[in-house]
Amino acid sequence: MKPAAFRPGIYAVGAIDWDRRLFDSLIPLPDGTSYNSYLVQGSSKTALMDSVDPAMEKVLLRHLRELGIKKLDFVIAHHGEQDHSGSIPAVLREYPEAKVVCSSKCKGMLMDLLAVPEEKIIEVQDGETISLGDRTLKFVYTPWVHWPETMVTYLAEEKILFSCDFFGSHLATTDTFVTDEGRVRELAKRYYAEIMMPFHTNIEKNLEKLKEYAIDIIAPSHGPMYDKPDFILNLYRSWVFDPPKNIAVIPFVSMHGSTLQMVDYLTEALESRGVEVKRFDLPVSDIGKLAMSLVDAATIIIAAPTVLAGPHPHAVFAAYLANALRPKLRYATIIGSYLWGGRTEEIIKGMLPNLKVELLNPVLIKGLPREVDFNNLDQLAGTIAEKHKTLLNI
Numbered sequence: 431m432k433p434a435a436f437r438p439g440i441y442a443v444g445a446i447d448w449d450r451r452l453f454d455s456l457i458p459l460p461d462g463t464s465y466n467s468y469l470v471q472g473s474s475k476t477a478l479m480d481s482v483d484p485a486m487e488k489v490l491l492r493h494l495r496e497l498g499i500k501k502l503d504f505v506i507a508h509h510g511e512q513d514h515s516g517s518i519p520a521v522l523r524e525y526p527e528a529k530v531v532c533s534s535k536c537k538g539m540l541m542d543l544l545a546v547p548e549e550k551i552i553e554v555q556d557g558e559t560i561s562l563g564d565r566t567l568k569f570v571y572t573p574w575v576h577w578p579e580t581m582v583t584y585l586a587e588e589k590i591l592f593s594c595d596f597f598g599s600h601l602a603t604t605d606t607f608v609t610d611e612g613r614v615r616e617l618a619k620r621y622y623a624e625i626m627m628p629f630h631t632n633i634e635k636n637l638e639k640l641k642e643y644a645i646d647i648i649a650p651s652h653g654p655m656y657d658k659p660d661f662i663l664n665l666y667r668s669w670v671f672d673p674p675k676n677i678a679v680i681p682f683v684s685m686h687g688s689t690l691q692m693v694d695y696l697t698e699a700l701e702s703r704g705v706e707v708k709r710f711d712l713p714v715s716d717i718g719k720l721a722m723s724l725v726d727a728a729t730i731i732i733a734a735p736t737v738l739a740g741p742h743p744h745a746v747f748a749a750y751l752a753n754a755l756r757p758k759l760r761y762a763t764i765i766g767s768y769l770w771g772g773r774t775e776e777i778i779k780g781m782l783p784n785l786k787v788e789l790l791n792p793v794l795i796k797g798l799p800r801e802v803d804f805n806n807l808d809q810l811a812g813t814i815a816e817k818h819k820t821l822l823n824i
């Protein structure tokens with residue numbers, strides 16, 4: 431994609447990564463991603479907002495050459511993670527007069543991760559500004575969106591917020607601005623679940639902090655820009671502030687079918703009591719979809735057979751993930767089948783310290799489920815339905 435001006439002297443110069451399918455060797459990218467970088471020209475100085483992933487540095491440099499950029503004064507590094515900072519050394523080689531502008535915490539990261547020389551870095555404090563002549567960049571610290579050093583830049587004259595990871599979506603598209611709201615809602619929610627949800631208390635504070643800024647455009651560093659900022663701001667508010675919904679999530683794994691029988695039975699028992707169920711067969715599931723389901727769910731039921739005296743490793747991964755993502759869950763429990771004992775309940779329970787949940791009685795059975803076990807699953811479904819009704823006033 432060619433560099434595109436979306437305001438006079440302001441260009442999108444980043445790179446689209448159509449084919450990337452995994453981020454951090456962990457997160458699925460079903461729709462690719464982009465590393466957005468923006469060029470802002472003032473009457474006297476020029477700034478580049480973030481760089482791109484090192485795999486795409488040639489694209490960024492080509493875009494700058496195509497625009498005839500001979501001199502860069504500032505490279506604003508909102509975030510130290512390499513998908514945005516990783517091409518800064520290449521930019522500094524091409525534009526040796528440029529200085530890197532970043533938060534205090536980001537400075538050390540850029541020196542440690544990218545060997546950016548200290549003398550090339552200008553450290554800015556929260557609320558500090560830099561003039562480009564007729565345009566002013568204001569830096570606003572927004573810690574933990576996504577790392578502790580993250581900040582955003584507000585360009586007051588144009589009411590543009592350069593937000594880096596904050597409000598992003600992993601989406602490769604030729605759209606400069608959001609056109610397909612349904613698609614972006616889905617991918618922004620996936621992004622929120624995987625990247626932002628663990629820091630939701632900081633997101634709350636950062637959303638409050640941004641309230642004082644009149645914003646016409648949000649320009650994130652992944653996915654299309656928002657020319658209707660309320661679209662994404664309202665989504666974030668709902669994901670962060672709304673109570674959980676009448677949803678039970680069941681991540682499960684079954685080796686010979688006993689645990690699957692329990693999951694099938696519990697699914698119907700919950701459905702018949704009005705509880706929406708989202709199920710994930712862990713060995714073949716997209717963990718991004720599991721993460722997304724946890725944004726709204728009130729209950730998680732981890733379903734695991736016992737193997738080698740503990741929970742199946744896929745269930746261990748699901749418990750670890752749920753604990754790390756810190757969703758708004760209120761209730762949790764475990765179901766599954768064993769044959770000669772083990773520590774499944776103890777191990778999974780011990781893996782959920784971050785969740786502010788009430789632990790409901792587990793249903794762990796020997797071998798295939800019998801009538802008494804189905805009765806216990808009915809009882810569990812009834813308890814979950816009642817808890818949800820009380821929680822949600824339904």
Ligand code: FEO
Pocket residue numbers: 509511512513514576577595651652
């Ligand atoms: Fe897109 Fe935290 O990097």
